[in-house]
Amino acid sequence: MTDEFRGNGGTADGSALSVDVLADLHAGALSESEAAELWPRVNADPEARAVIEALEAAQADLGSLSREPVEPMPAHVASRLDAALADEQRTREQQAAGTNVVSLDRARSRRKKQGMAAGFIAVAAAVVAAVAIAVPNLGGGSETPGVAQPAPSEQSGDSDAGAPSDGSGPLALTKDNGDLAAAIGSVQAVRDFGPLETRSRFDQCVQAAGADTSKEPAGVRPVTIDGEEAVMAIYTTGESAQFRVVAVSADCSSAPVVDRVIGAGG
Template identity: 50%
Template sequence: MTDESRGIEAAGPPWSVDLLADLHAGALDAAEAARLWPRVHADPEARAIVAALEATTAGLADLRADVPPMPAEYATRLDAVLAEEARRAFPPPQQPGLAPVVSLDAARRRRTKRLGWISGVVAVAAAAVAAVAIATPSGPAPSPGGNVAAPAPGQSAAQPPLNLRGDQAASAAGQLQGTFDYGPLGTADRLHACLSAAGFADTAKPIGVRPGSIDGQPAVLTLLTTGQLAKFRLIAFAPTCGAGDAGVLLDKVIG
């Protein structure tokens, strides 16, 4: 069994997974990495662990391909937290030259590695939840007296009307996202006809649809992405919309 308590000084078979992960992630200094890589390449067990790390990194990169970079303000705040943590762990020496020096660059590298692993784990967990959600019927359970018809493919179970005011539509994103109830339109094709009539490209794909009203007018509320982080486009279509009749009651960027 691999001894994960071994440090760099004892590097060698049996190899520490933590040490190999740091080496693979570039978290070790150049001199130490240059000393260890030939020994790793010469050891079958170490090579197998590094190969597994490579495969995992490639898989996580694919999962995170569409994830936007961390906003600069959060990266700055995280760097400040790391610096404060280092200051508390290693207070200034009472006598010059006695306390160890912590490299903020090394801390950043470790932070980047941890964020990569955390993002990958979250993405894998989200994929697992999505798979369970797809496999589990989303409609109400059949009653003992008869069967309840399941929603059509690509459509959620019927939702209660979502009644909004045009000047308070910002709250709609959380209530619409992931719900696909076409209400009086009935199908995704009918909604697509409304989107086309309103000038949207054929590639426009809503991320949420729900019947309701806007300022008291019956509507089919439709949520689309904008290409900007945490910003969405809310379109309220009249229930009579279709080819040649956009019936747009509201078109607003929210978030």
């Protein structure tokens, strides 16, 4: 983020609090003892307090974006993106079928690190930009790098092999549209078939539920929906910020637990 220091930290010796520390404090990333020590210093320091208020305003502004209208993605752009994802998937499967197969543990670790880095960079850039606007002389402008989510990948040439897990366990969801929409980012780029275990078993279940198995899912992950164990898949629809959410039960019954279009126009 930034090592810019603001104010004197509310102490007699003039020790300042960095924006990094203030951001961690606001986000609840510090321990209880650290937070208990820092909050009195922040409340006694007008400049540090201004940073906290700017972070709160930025958080509120970001939260309101979900209510803003979104222009649909042009059909030719959506088609090119789908084609690029399909080409990438075929390339990865062909590479995995050769002799240089990346170990499963290494692939899991790399995917997890990429996802964490992408999320951190995007949030950090947004917060620093908001603070620079709200607090004068905080520092120069910051660039927000465009970060693309990694495409889902199979861990070997055999797509029917056991799917990798990210180790975080099933997501606990409800059938509410807002709850399902909030979970899309946690399912994208994950390939975990959970209790269904294999890609072929997963395909049988979503086909029975009415989904097209020829369309590559953007992500698959085990979930619980209103307490029922299920496996949820996310599919692109060709429209900007719009996805089809299909969740099938762990026993692979023909009726889907959820089959719904979420997002702009859904």
